[in-house]
Amino acid sequence: MSKEFQNLKLFVEEVENVTNTLSKEFENLKEEFSSTKLLTENGLGSPELAELTLSNTKLKYQLDILKQAIAEERTSMGKGTMENIEGTLISLFTKAIHIAYPDVPDPLVPVTEATQEKFGDYQCNAAMPLVGILKTHGIKINPRQIAEKIIQNVPQSQIIEKLEIAGPGFINIWLKKDYVQNAVINLIKYGVKPPPLFRKLKVVVDFSAPNIAKEMHVGHLRSTIIGDSIARLLEYLGHDVLRINHIGDWGTQFGMLIAHLQDKYPDYLTKSPPIADLQSFYKASKLRFDEDPDFKSRAYDSVVKLQKFDPKYTKAWQLICDVSRKEFQKVYDRLNVTLIERGESFYQSRMEKLVKELDEKGLLEEDEGRKVMFGDGTKIPLTIIKSDGGFTYDTSDMATITQRIHEENANWIIYVTDLGQALHFQTIMSCAQRAGIYDPKRVRVDHVGFGVVLGEDKKKFKTRSGETVRLVELLNEGLNSSLETLKQKGRDKVLSPKELIEAQEAVAYGCIKYADLSHDRVHDYIFSFKKMLDDKGNTAVYLLYAYTRICSIARNANVNPEQLRQSIDQVHISLDHEKEWKLAKVLLKFPHELLKITGDLCPHHLCEYLYEIATTFSEFYDTCYCIEKDSATGEIKKIHFGRLMLCEATALVMKQCFNILGLKTVGRM
Structure with missing residues (x-):
């Protein structure tokens, strides 16, 4: 990007x-x-x-x-929009290299933040990689000479104040103060904006995906949270995002559920059955299926009738699905997640059409009664048709990618599942490419894989009885723990009942989300409420507290955000102090951090950036007084409006980061 x-x-x-x-x-x-x-x-x-x-x-x-x-x-x-400073610098230095060395077609132009103040604000290390490239063209030259020639050809820019060569050929870059000042002013004037969008894409994000008649568990948590954050980011950048919940609402398990429903509630067609606990209902039907041959036979018969869309069986199926949907929605509402349901049932007719087309193209092979398909270079095939003639998850996923590319006209498809499914999706993409369904030059497909959630014993997160942790119970425990933490800090004494509930929910759900998102998704992570609710370090609690404190600074000076915005043209933001300058530069990194995530789809980069903002602000606030008070009376003697503007800019950027991560902020904590 x-x-x-x-x-x-x-x-x-x-x-x-x-x-x-x-x-x-x-x-x-x-x-x-x-x-x-x-x-x-x-x-x-x-x-x-x-x-x-x-x-x-x-x-x-x-x-x-x-x-x-x-x-x-x-x-x-x-x-x-907001300008991506690093991207602009890369563009300028790329142009300079093309002018200086036109025979180098695609130069590597690494631009990074300067490690020390004496080295400027950014550094470009393009000279050293060019030594070897130019040598192949018969040009022997040292990196310092290359750096000098690059500097001579850098176009005039509103960003760069000066350029200097350091060491063997590093180019140190100083930014223009008036550029940074104007960028901060625009941030406050017009709000936090995304970087310019070169091309609007239709993006399908497939995440969460629980199974009907089974409760959502901690395994669904990562997919739901990571998928929601990626969708939020791409929506914010201006893409057309379709959030898909590919629920498991079809298959042989529905035969036993329908047969059990008919036995337990024979009047289900006229009277809505009181199925409150679908998990228990599922377990009871599974027990009968495993132990009762007659019931098993009726279950298989029910599947056949459902697949033929018999009205009685379709009605039973809809009843079971509706109960699950309501339970899923309660979880999504608590986590503030929106999805469009496209279950396996949606693709049934499309599977039949797909299988026919694959067969006609000669892509299916017989294998012990099954019909399988190999991708180019894959050793493990997809099972397209089972030996009993039924379809599989492989068939469903092939129909799914076909529908998304050819009906939804998706330019980018993102699957958010555990890492264990990586090989499966590689095979799906390979087979789809072989079938002419998917062209990687036209459509980007990513499998966003993630590790497992571990308990504090570093084993798979389970209940004490060894069962999978139910997501509802986890969220409830989070609410209880966050309330206890707030009370320990005496917040129940200063917040109104409504404010306390808002803070409780913001902290509970925020800390659960942030603990997940702040870890590199490919790694396993240890689930610990104690660590999540710590108010020190890179945690949601610390960051939410930091945000509310920043918002309160202007409020304590009796200045509201609207007044700040209205007076922005009359206020001078000096940036003379090194901590002011450092904070302003960190805030302007926002577009770069977002674009970085579109590359690897790892939201932890945004968490690291959010923490960097908070710690940089803390350095600024401890050193640069925003409000000066009389030590004896406590009366305000002086308000540094330029610094209040920096506080406002910090709060605006932090809030947008929270929005993308799916965390709610509160006015008071």
């Missing part, structure tokens, strides 16, 4: 170059036009006059359009 931003910047620069060329051509045409007009006035008319007149009109029209495009682009980048 940083490449897309780079392309956008290069596009604007290219348009400016074309405009300059057109302007010169326009001036030449004017001269030719004047001389031709003079000849005509002296009776020496020529057919070239009409052609020059037409060219003159066309160029004026093109010039006006291009100038308008540049003006609109600059306006949108100033007000509607």
